[in-house]
Amino acid sequence: MIVVYHQNNRVNKVISVRNELITFDLHSSIAEVLMMLAHQFPEKPIVWCHQLLENSLNIDKMTTFFHHNKMMLSYDSTLTSFLGNGIGFVEESPFIKVNKKCTYPTWLMSSKVGVIHASSLKLIGGTIKADANFDYFLNSVSKVGMILGLLCYSEPKLLLKNAPNSISRKANLFILFRFVKQHYKKRWIVLLFLNLLIFEKRFPIFPFLYSLFFKNRKKTVLNLDSIPVESTLTVIDKKTIDVIIPTIGRKQYLYDVLQDLAQQKHLPVNVIIVEQNPQSGSISELHFLTNETWPFNIKHTFTHQAGACNARNLALSQVESEWVFLNDDDNRFDERLLETFLNKVRQYGVYVLTTAYLQQNEPQRYSITNQSGIFGSGNSFVKASCLVAVSFDMALEFGYGEDIDFGMQLRNNGFDIIYFPEIRILHLKAPMGGFRIKVKQLWDTEKIQPKPSPTIMYVFLKHYTQQQLSCYKLVSFFKIMKKESVSNYRVFFNQFEKKWNLSYYWANKL
Structure with a gap:
């Protein structure tokens, strides 16, 4: 591991973990020194740290959270990032409002402290100008890299507790517009201008014009597949899996899902089914649960209370295994689904995994393993220990957004969601079951209907x-x-x- 200490836009010293001094060009920018080190030590993680934080750098524990080569970590305890709150005017993703109390997925990097493997820096940084502004360079590397599969995080464990506050550098509007021009589609600099004009009563015409002179980096052609991923984290112990399935009026589709689960090379321990039928006096129609023999235990709950949030919460409360597969009653998948999931979890050291979730004949658009901006409640795997403080929000029952909210709860508890395109689940989008009823929302009586929902x-x-x-x-x-x-x-x-x-x-x- 190589550590670069810097202050006042210049590198002060470069040392190895053994405290051996490494020579560097005193006239080079911090970014240029990092790139030089990446070529000189291609198999090493490279750490940067502000000189004032040298005694607070958690170097001894670094390998416990920087656990594979395709990661980039950084941390700044202040609430506002280098690019400022204005970046929210151009990005709706969950990566902007960062929870500084836990490991949180974000491409927003800081020059205060961070780490990236030399192999990742060589590939990504080699296509980006080694900017004199170190914060700009780091955010550019992470923004470009995250799309390509670099896993980027705000990581408070980089520093020991009670670390002193070093000076934070903040971008002005010229830098913000330049960044948007270089990392987003062209229309976003126009939208940034309009947002600032309408919501902050500012007229940033000169920063807007200034940004037009810069070339976009979004089209950078890179492939990070050459960087091996083999996590040093141990996230699998028992290899046990419970499957949860909420269902309502889809008897045959559910039967097919159970057949797919029964054919798995790695079988689940429990399949937890919550059957809903809001009709008074109704009883279960799922006779095959007891009439047939299954190679796993079936936990069946029948309820007259309809609603996917309630059904999934009921199912989650019955989980006993190490892992949970949040499944749906109209999915189809091959016999290696659970086996492949465990292999990917082991390789990447992840706690939450989501899959490709395509309908019949739908082309697959995303082919890179990366940090997902979404969470699918019908095609995701979660380690059970992550669910202690997480549940489906009942305020969203019969509405929209419960998946988004559940994913955000996971992230805010320190668990990122990684998308694996090679793990595929077919979503049949079956017609609604015969027991669904029209749910009256609180706002249905309004003469003018609210929009958005x-x-x-x-x-x-x-x-x-x-x-x-x-x-x-x-x-x-x-x-x-x-x-x-x-x-x-x-x-x-x-x-x-x-x-x-x-x-x-x-x-x-x-």
Whole structure:
């Protein structure tokens, strides 16, 4: 491991873990020194640390959380990142509002302290100019790398407790616009300009024009497959798996799912089925659960209370195994699904895994293992110990956004969600079962219906920044405005505001 200590935009010293001094060019920028070291020591992790934090660097424990070569970690205890809150105006992902109390997935990096393996830095940094602004360079490496499969995190364990606060450098609007131009599609610099104009009453015309002189890095052609991944973490012990399946009125589809589970090379221990039928006096129709012999234990709960959130929570409360497969009643998969899942968990040292989830004849668009911005409650695997403080939010029952919320709860408890494209589950999108009833929402009696759905607004208010919510509002406005006549603009605008405010009102009620 190589450690680079820096201060005042210059490298002070470079040492190995054995405290051996390593020579470097005193006139080079910090980024240039890192790139030089990456070529000189291609098999080593490279750590950067502000000089004021030298005695607080948790170097002895570094390998316990920097556990494979395709990672990039950083940490800054301050709430605002280098790029500032304005980055929320151009990105709606869960990677912007960072929980500084736990390991949290984000590409927002800091020059205060961090680590990346030389092999990753050589590949990604080699296509990026070694900027004199070290924070800009680090954020560019992580932003480009995350899309390509580099796993990036805010990691408080990089520093010992009670570490002193070093000076944080913050980007101005010129740097923010440049970053957006270099790492997003062109339309986002226009949207950033409009967001700042509308929501912050600023007119950043010069930063906007300045950004036009920079080349976009989003189209960088790189392949990180040459970097081997073999985690040193031990996340699997018993290899036991429970499967949870909420079901309602899909008897034959559920039977097919059970047949797929029965054919697995690595069998689950328990299959936990929560059957719902809201009709009064109804009984279970799943006679095959007891009439046939299955190579696993079936836990069957029948309830008159409909709702996927309640059903999944009931199922999760019955989990006994080390791992949980959140399945659905209209999925199909091959006999190596569970075996492959365990192999990938072992290789990457992950606690939450989500799969490719395609419908019949749907092309697969994403082919890179990376940090997922979504969570699928019908195609994900979670270590049971991660679920102690996590459940499906009943405020979102019969609405939208429960998957998003569940994924955000996991992230805010320190568990990232990794997408593996080679693990595939077919989603049949079966027709709704015959027992579903129209659920009356609290806002159904409103003369003007709220838009977006109050449950979506609820999720935004709960998990995203104000800038991200403002961006969502502006983008929604433009999408809807396309369908409206210019002559009706005033009426349309007033209606849009009323619907938005109603959504905000009911989200707060939820």
